[in-house]
Amino acid sequence: MKNYLLLLGISLLSILCGCKQESAQPPNILFAIADDWGWPHAGVYGDPVVQTPAFDRLAKEGMLFNHAYISSPSCTPSRNAILTGQYHWRLGPGANLWSTLDPATPVYPLLLEDAGYMIGHYRKSWGPGDLSDWERHPAGKNYNKEGFAGFMADRKENQPFCFWLGTSDPHRPYDRGTGAESGLDPDKIRLFDCFPDHEIVRNDVADYYYEVQRFDTLVAHAIKTLEEYGELENTIIVMTGDHGMPFPRCKSNNYDSGARIPLAIRWGSGVKNPGRVLEDFISTTDIAPTFLELAGVEVPDVMTGKSLVNLLESQKEGLVDSQNRSYVLHGKERHVPGQEENMGGYPVRALRNHDFLYIRNFEPDRWPSGTPNYQEAAIPHCWLGDCDNGPTKTYMVENRYKDELHKKLYDLSFGKRPAEELYDCRKDPEQLVNVAEDPDYTEVKSELSALLLEQLEITRDPRVVGGADLFDQVPYLGQGPRHPSYKPEEK
Template sequence: MKLITRTSSILVHVLLSALLLATLFATGCQKEKLQKPNILFAIADDWGWPHAGVYGDPVVQTPAFDRLASEGILFNHAYISSPSCTPSRNAILTGQYHWRLGPGANLWSTLDPTTPVYPLLLEDAGYKIGRFRKSWGPGDISNWDRHPAGHDYTGTGFAAFMEERSPDQPFCFWLGTSDPHRGYDKGSGKKSGMDLDKIRLFECFPDHENVRSDVADYYYEVQRFDTLVASAIAILEEYGELENTIIVMTGDHGMPFPRCKSNNYDSGARIPLAIRWGNGIDISGRVLDDFISTTDLAPTFLQLAGVDVPEVMSGLSLLNILKSSKGGIVDAENRSFVLHGKERHVPGQEENMGGYPVRAIRNHDFLYIRNFEPERWPSGTPDYLEASIPYCWLGDCDNGPTKTYMVENKEKDGLHETLWNLSFGKRPAEELYDCNKDPEQMVNLAANPAYQEIRAKLSAQLLEQLELTADPRSASTEDFDFDAVPYLGQGPRHPSYKAVK
């Protein structure tokens, strides 16, 4: 009896030790895993700020985005590098402003295959990397040995990627989509039950039911993207990886409407951004006003994975912000402004005149814009004689009911003409907007005598930043002819455009 007790005691002791060891081992593994979080990067196509429920939009419903914000961090001032697909995505992947990427600054272009991109650096460090639907591009990267966004899981999906991986391998997944890029299923928003009267239109749009219905169709696709992200979150939960995954949900630039996409106003350059990271963000539900550039994401991901950030990356890691316990402004010293710009979106000017080059600086009070070629048309030449050829008119603005309504009703009254001019008319070399008095940036104050001190200060600050970031548009960096880069797309272009080889 005594022996049995003793044996039992030894057994219990052995079992307890084994349990302790297992716990220690598990804790060790856990620690190891904590140092290597997974990354899920979910990016919509043409989804602009503030079109999410958590930003107060009364119509569009984005439960997945709202959840990530409430369980993580919501960013009020996140901006792209360029309001155009290819350069915006290049800037995200490379952690650099698009103007540092040669041809990669333009839509439908290429990217130098020696440029470091975060997914491949992570793969080299042991991560499993994959992508779904729209990632890099559009353009041609056939000269890359590996796709810069990872292996293609478009046919099988995120669930298949997760099924394939071994549980101890960290992963990095690019969850893309073409929502809410045009074309839309006309009337889909209204049909889904959206109340068109409740839609908050940007001030630059005329208030007409065609416009409201067009915005509702855009919302419909925003919601479809949100559903895609919800399903990916569910997959992470199923695999027990939700807390150790940093989830970033955002868009590549503003909505595909006049004075939005391919423009450097907030309606084109400002994007929704929420980041959730269960194991890494201690104080969740914070709302931040620091200026964030999407070039900051690549250095953040690399730093989180313990991978050296290449010096060439101009973005600034967000780690101090994620780890902070503060709301509002966390890093005033480094994040009091943001830069963005534009080179050629589509060749929409007559006679191969190129794109509409722009650089901009935005702080909490002002937006200052420098238009380098003010004799060109910001949305492409309004060549209506060729309107029968698809895409050939005002090519820098996606075709759709809002654009059609604005063009066809330009001469209806003074308001319609003013709005047409704001979207499609020529612009002066400098623009300045008082974002407190005029949050939608409708009234250009650059020539207003009361604002000359501010204008001069921001102009100097912008030029200084372009110097610091080695922008070919700055004085001391070698010129690069962005307009001479071949346009590889078959879509929008001016009828006079001759392909450059």
């Protein structure tokens, strides 16, 4: 009851103050998130093959973000960062894949529930990991059977709601050939330059696109449900992914191919001058404070994300808030414990602005994608464990000595990396040529390095302020990807 009173109080205050909120009803929230869907794989970004009519519609009737980034290119920490509005490095064990999260950490769905919202989720939300310490699920009641339509049917009239629409698409494994069989033309796919141009790779990407489209269809159905209930215009819809595609040098990497994600937001008349494309740097940690501000709920001080409400209300395109949004931070702790002789991960922090990507690798003696010596990995049979198994990975490993190009591409994905990487995105948008040791970039490197370390200190990153051993020591609760030759009876 007190929650309804809170909402009523906010509404009355808005009326008494003559505030700009036209509606007394706080907005509903639909958060739609794919699993491993990277930028720029949507029609509205200019992808010539994948068809994403629901995403394109949200962008055209709302806003499209061209520079949205995750906190970490790994399922659990990326989702933790979204739910908590904090960089994953502030979340203890929650910085890692297959982990836990301290139940005392504020998460936006439960804060909204306390304020009177009905909350729920469908399929992949928090995790993977162990939530047994939590009394309430951080994304609300599970509607896996009933779906979003079932959630809406359960809703009390006029109760604001917040729904997490998850999926496991386009996470691997794929049914091989589904992309081409569905009519997607592998020959027209625009491959990242870090992939060899081979039909195996093209078909693998087509199969990924097939699942991206399946996610898009799921969102289209949810939009239709909102229309049927007359709630489309008062619902803020955010559609995005948790990190880049599950391919070599993408997922679990801090290049744009792993850290940059599609993002579109539609919110009826709440988005001014719809159809805008923004170049501001957005972190998915910004989503929680945005939802809380729109609901009139106080944003906890621990949240490091910055509300996007000023961007929604602006009429402008391009870089709208240059003071606060000229760069973004992201990083990585343990994805899979695939190093030799220890359970550690491959710790990384990165800073991206419009011109450069600066990367700091804190343990350059370790393997960025896990050891290639799978028999010696911390989890035996864990084969280049930070890269999900699939046809492109297998092709690249098996053909690494075929010629100079294949060897170079193999090394870019699976070889060791220096402590510092710097990419000039103006000349090298796919971030393949490390200029960190080029004297022409000495000054830029030192500026970006200082800014990164300063921001990590401000956000109390254990990699900078101490205590980072925890990340390598907490238990890993899952199984790593196995070598294709692995048979369970060999255990």
